[in-house]
Amino acid sequence: MSLTIKLQLSSHYRLNLNLGTCLKENNFTPAYNTKIRPKPIYHSDPLISIVYNNKPTMHASKRCVQSSIKSSLIEPDGGVLVDLVVPESERAARTLEAETLPKVGLTEIDLEWVHVISEGWASPLKGFMREDEYLQSLHFNSLRTKDGSVVNMSLPIVLAIDDETKERIGSSTNVGLVGPNGDLVGILRSIEIYKHHKEERTARTWGTTEPGLPYVEEVITPAGNWLIGGDLEVLNHIKYDDGLDHYRLSPQQLRSEFDMRQADAVFAFQLRNPVHNGHALLMNDTRKRLLEMGYKNPILLLHPLGGFTKADDVPLDVRMEQHSKVLEDGVLDPETTIVSIFPSPMHYAGPTEVQWHAKARINAGANFYIVGRDPAGMGHPTEKRDLYDPDHGKKVLSMAPGLEKLNILPFRVAAYDTVQKKMAFFDPSRAKDFLFISGTKMRTYARSGENPPDGFMCPGGWKVLVQYYQSLQAEEASQQPAVLSA
Numbered sequence: 001m002s003l004t005i006k007l008q009l010s011s012h013y014r015l016n017l018n019l020g021t022c023l024k025e026n027n028f029t030p031a032y033n034t035k036i037r038p039k040p041i042y043h044s045d046p047l048i049s050i051v052y053n054n055k056p057t058m059h060a061s062k063r064c065v066q067s068s069i070k071s072s073l074i075e076p077d078g079g080v081l082v083d084l085v086v087p088e089s090e091r092a093a094r095t096l097e098a099e100t101l102p103k104v105g106l107t108e109i110d111l112e113w114v115h116v117i118s119e120g121w122a123s124p125l126k127g128f129m130r131e132d133e134y135l136q137s138l139h140f141n142s143l144r145t146k147d148g149s150v151v152n153m154s155l156p157i158v159l160a161i162d163d164e165t166k167e168r169i170g171s172s173t174n175v176g177l178v179g180p181n182g183d184l185v186g187i188l189r190s191i192e193i194y195k196h197h198k199e200e201r202t203a204r205t206w207g208t209t210e211p212g213l214p215y216v217e218e219v220i221t222p223a224g225n226w227l228i229g230g231d232l233e234v235l236n237h238i239k240y241d242d243g244l245d246h247y248r249l250s251p252q253q254l255r256s257e258f259d260m261r262q263a264d265a266v267f268a269f270q271l272r273n274p275v276h277n278g279h280a281l282l283m284n285d286t287r288k289r290l291l292e293m294g295y296k297n298p299i300l301l302l303h304p305l306g307g308f309t310k311a312d313d314v315p316l317d318v319r320m321e322q323h324s325k326v327l328e329d330g331v332l333d334p335e336t337t338i339v340s341i342f343p344s345p346m347h348y349a350g351p352t353e354v355q356w357h358a359k360a361r362i363n364a365g366a367n368f369y370i371v372g373r374d375p376a377g378m379g380h381p382t383e384k385r386d387l388y389d390p391d392h393g394k395k396v397l398s399m400a401p402g403l404e405k406l407n408i409l410p411f412r413v414a415a416y417d418t419v420q421k422k423m424a425f426f427d428p429s430r431a432k433d434f435l436f437i438s439g440t441k442m443r444t445y446a447r448s449g450e451n452p453p454d455g456f457m458c459p460g461g462w463k464v465l466v467q468y469y470q471s472l473q474a475e476e477a478s479q480q481p482a483v484l485s486a
Helices: 009-026 088-100 108-119 131-140 163-169 198-206 214-220 251-260 277-293 316-328 350-364 392-399 428-433 439-448 459-478
Strands: 103-105 142-144 150-152 175-178 184-195 226-234 265-271 298-304 337-339 368-371 407-410 414-417 422-425
Touching (some): 088 175, 088 184, 108 184, 131 184, 150 350, 163 184, 163 226, 198 214, 265 350, 277 368, 277 414, 277 422, 298 316, 316 337, 392 407
Parallel strands (some): 103 175, 368 407
Antiparallel strands (some): 142 150, 184 226, 414 422
16 A cells, blocks of 8 residues: 655645654654655755655555654665675685785775765775776766666775786786775675776766866776776774774764664764854754654764865864764753764765765665755856855755655755844844855965954864964964075
């Protein structure tokens, strides 16, 4: 039996309100096969949604569904979370085998991708992409699994090699992977080597081949002319020994944490910038609205990106210290917030990349994903404008193949309210009262030691940024050549 809900656009809000009341009265929490996004409705309140169940457990005469669920609210892509770390009992034998194989050297960013693949962030992917997977990802932003279902995979996850390495591999079917420090990392089995068409990869991923794309210049341009794919086995869990490894929870660890906290909703917020009070307003408002919908214990996954970022982004260690101050100062509630590092490198590929960010959070166990203006975007590398339409990211997420089971939450615009002296949701009827503080303006404040308007950021978090930018200035000054007077 299937349940279909049809509605007129004019009745949308009334139906949502009734369903919200229904949720609260019946302690409804959605099960794995429950979807809260039958189709994109961009103008609606994203947190009050039509709920329907593909396999209802109710009598036909009833309007509300009661269901018991696990706290792990959403199945990983492919149904099983991939774990490619070799069991300890087999580690010595696999290490000896890896030593005998032709070697492929990994860059630091390659190692970040090994980390991502090995822990299941890219499930059901089990290694660096072979050519058929690469072409599906590049051209369709998705992969078709053996059972015919489609999972989202908007970014190619590939390993490049040069001509010399290809020649050294020869006819071998397996290769050993060597980290940047010369240590054995793992084995790539049943390999396939194919041509690395850099221009096509760049054009289809970023929508431009203009110079100045950070990931392209750092990774793709200097890379070899071949890609090597295969099944990955990793000898040990990837560690960075930077004092932040305890924040790097795997998808399985996160799911266990959600279970332990008895979460009935998990909403993920990705960021690569410091948290200001506008971000906090959005996250706290999201939790409030989930509670109003009938959820009892929504948990926030504050999930800063921890892989490669461009040179002028705030470094990860500074961001993590700033985030900890946000919790210490009570801007976010530590009891309902999990702070963890997402190990993926950053592409700055806009609507294409934001699909990857959302898909990875499915595998981590989040069933709601918050998306804002111009997610994963950047300024045009050669012109003074945004590279992507700032609204396309949230629209693409609501339509993307393979993301249907994830609830997308486009957030409202927040800015500094000069009347209330705090961050607030932007009110177009009194636009003149609001101040938009850009990242550039924030950095200018911090470099000069000037405080932003009261209520923009918690004092402890702001102090961390000021100290970072002032130390950066001191370092830059020390590198300037001395000027000798006559």
